[in-house]
Amino acid sequence: MAAQMTDAHRRFLQVLMSHGIMEGSEARKLHKCCCEIHKVYYAHDKLDHFITTINSHLQPLFMQIRKGMSEGDGRAHYALVNLAETEITKLASDYAENELELFKKTMDLIMLSENGFASSTDILNLADQLKTKKMKKKEAEQMLKVFVENKWLSERNGEYTLHTRCIMEMEQYILTNYPDTARKCNICHTLAVQSQVCESCGTGMHLPCVRKYFKAQTEPRCPQCNTTWSCDIPGACLRDSQSPSGTWRAEKSFTLSAR
Template sequence: MMSNSLVDEREASTLYKHCCDIHKVPCVPDKLDDFIDTINAKLQLMFMQIRKGMSEVNGRQYYALVNMAETDITRMSSDYADNELELFRKTMDLIVSSENGKISSTDALNIADSLMTKRLKKSEAEQVLNRLVQDKWLNEKRGEFSLSTKCIIEMEPYIRRMYEDQVKLCHICHNIAFQSQICDSPTCGIKIHNPCVARYFKGRVEPRCPACDEFWPHEIPEVPRSISRR
């Protein structure tokens, strides 16, 4: 876990089975979370925790080893300069305030001109953003940036604290929702992750909001393979 920082449910289950095999005890597949809870009880003394979260892209469950002594962006200070961290913070600001949890690469690069610490050239900002993607703090796809699964899991306390008035939870899985669909009803406005939308409305003839029962006006995506297999 320390070398990978983030593993999916399949990899976590493989590690669980390996531990059971080494110690010659039965491996019960649906007891993975109980196994991790037992580990976390011990890790608490070292201010660490294995935290569970969901990918907003494919709906798969992931586990991340988190340093509880540092719960915000300060954990990145040993790897990034002050102006690079400011670029990341402001990129996060734009992503959180966006309607779909994504911003264009152009918007991200333009942040370089407004840094208070030390301005970055566009080429330097591009390198920093590429590093943030490589280090799995950001995702980049088709010229758009979004927060990675690792970032959302590890930075959850920071995100909840800094964006208290903006962050909503998915009505289905109750995890933080950025890339999601929103109920159009002015008295409702719940958010549902795209994979959760696909799973919840699968097979329903007339999709209706699970909170207010109004017609769900958005296109229902297909269930990702990682979800449909389970």
């Protein structure tokens, strides 16, 4: 039998729903705040257990709070994902047909690139090639801002990649539709868009996973085929290109209806 949902669980879920995705440290603070407000048992190392209880009640709704990793810096994130639809059409309710087509074509550029990024120039050049309805470049520029605000894309110096939320939400769709370029990280076993790949066997790893795995090795070797790793090992500090914007608030005045 599933553990009982408390008002602390409901508050946590509602705040996460309003953000879509939350960085791990923020989720831990929110966990503590919710437990303190509703005077329920709190343990700093029980966040995942706390979320498991919520997920047991979300299961009939085909929803799940999923834990993932930012490809920019390796930090943990938590996102509420829809399991009922794995197709990109789950975005259709939020965007017009040509906006959705622009997103699909942007994803194509990112997934077919060597580094997991697409330049704004290349994306904007697609605006007048859309089959549904052509866009002006200014309209396309505005849509890119919307995709970033809604945490489907991340932007850094005019280069776009998939946001952590998008990767977590669309993982199965991406693996199915980009079989030649999409791969799971050999270390953490989640989808790797920005990655390094072994030239000998094709094993891929996230950049943060590469850094951690080879940290203590004087001669880095592929964990799969044991050949010398030919790529440069990323430095200790990777810029966080995908940290979600915004902050959460869980004021005592915020109430949730009991179920």
